[in-house]
Amino acid sequence: MQDFSFSTVKTIINELGSCHRQLGTIAKSLAITRVLVVTDAGIVQSGMIEPALASLTAMGVVSVVYTDVVADPPEIVVERALTFAREQQIDGVIGLGGGSSMDVAKVIALLTKSSQSLQEVYGVGNAKGTRLPLIQIPTTAGTGSEVTPISIITTGETTKQGIVSPLLIADVALLDAELTVGLPSHVTAATGIDAMVHAIEAYTSQHRKNPYSDLLACEALRLLSKHIVTAVEDGHNLIARSAMLYGAMLAGQAFANAPVAAVHALAYPLGGHYHISHGLSNSLVLPHVLRFNLPNAVQAYAELAHVVNPYARAKPITLAEYFIEAMQTLISAVKIPTTLRQLNVPETDLPMLAKDALLQQRLLMNNPRLVTEVDALAIYQAAY
Ligand SMILES: NC(=O)c1ccc[n+]([C@@H]2O[C@H](COP(=O)([O-])OP(=O)(O)OC[C@H]3O[C@@H](n4cnc5c(N)ncnc54)[C@H](O)[C@@H]3O)[C@@H](O)[C@H]2O)c1
Ligand SMILES: [Fe+2]
Secondary structure (H helix, E strand, O other): OOOOOOOOOOEEEEOOOHHHHHHHHHHHHOOOOEEEEEEEHHHHHOOOHHHHHHHHHHOOOEEEEEEEEOOOOEHHHHHHHHHHHHOOOOOEEEEEEOHHHHHHHHHHHHHOOOOOOHHHHOEEOOOOOOOOOEEEEEOOOOOOHHHOOEEEEEOOOOOEEEEEOHHHOOOEEEEOHHHHOOOOHHHHHHHHHHHHHHHHHHHOOOOOOOHHHHHHHHHHHHHHHHHHHHHHHOOOOHHHHHHHHHHHHHHHHHHHHOOOOHHHHHHHHHHHHHOOOHHHHHHHHHHHHHHHHHHHHHHHHHHHHHHHOOOOOOOHHHHHHHHHHHHHHHHHHOOOOOOOHHHOOOHHHHHHHHHHHOOOHHHHOOOOOOOOHHHHHHHHHHHO
16 A cells, blocks of 8 residues: 555534534633634624624633635735734634635634744745644635645735645634535535535645545545535535535545645636636636646546446546546536636736746646646636
8 A cells, every 4th residue: 555644633523503502612622711713704794703602602712803804815914814813812713714714714823922924934834833722614615724734825916825834734623514504606616616626636636645535535526526516506405515515624635635736726827817716716727627637647537437427337538538528517507607708817818827827836746747838828728
């Protein structure tokens, strides 16, 4: 058997209603007495905060709420949140929201009591010391940030940087699918495709793919591909919502250990330049990257075809092509835009996007096929 090491969150609680019922007890078990809840305005509007705060209060845990996270959090937003946190005498952090809120919560837990600056911790393994106790509660079924050692910050007009450190792995991930019931259908669709991409790219990751990450990626893709259309069409279906939330978490565990590749590398410039959401950016390029990768990924995609349809029988190349078609069909079924043209991306920008995508070597090195600037341009043209 191949050698590997694997890390994840120590405690995962997957239970409907657990945010309201258990959050206070969990905070208490981590010896938290005064906690900062990190979230965004959309979550506040949805009314999800009150039950969480009531649970904390019931157990005598004082809560302070920071509500100013924005999607794809820019550095300035993170710095402001950090300044706020340092004034609050907190001894614990809760991230409540999508990847944006959870990623900011990670940085706050890491840096509130640290002498390191945000700039010093970008990159892999640069964070030092310890962090405050951290509970992550996802409200989208997408990023898997609740179990990853990664925080993604927007550092310039159009660029993102990651902080990657075992210190960012939370103490507790609390999965309560009731929190995702009000997620709008287009966000359900885009974040769900993001989670599927995590599973697919983990399964074909060139460096740290291993039997354990494969197991997680396959089960994630099985659940996500089976339930995404129902979750989009019937947001109150708790079976579909639970499967999506659990599937997204499994995909997070998979890619935290076998990192993502060209789909994410080509998606990032779309988010950076046009503020297209992370999930939608991934969805727009997914079928075209899969087609590009096909010559080097026949076996892997054929295996994934069996995951989405256990009854499929054909030779590997036919199965691999079937898998790509199946992903394209799912993207159409969840009714989100499928071309860059629909999102008013100027066609003349494509060469600039290709140049930008090539800067993401941290991700491209995991891709099953080498991507040149010419290749990236051809993929964007196919997505146009
Ligand atoms: N840390 C990681 O491992 C990792 C992995 C992938 C992506 N990311 C990052 O995560 C961010 C994207 O996160 P995301 O896709 O989860 O979206 P998000 O956190 O940006 O949220 C998107 C929108 O959905 C709203 N929302 C979230 N949950 C809701 C709910 N239950 N009901 C109603 N509205 C709700 C939010 O208010 C927000 O307006 C990006 O910055 C991306 O780079 C991080
Ligand atoms: Fe992603």
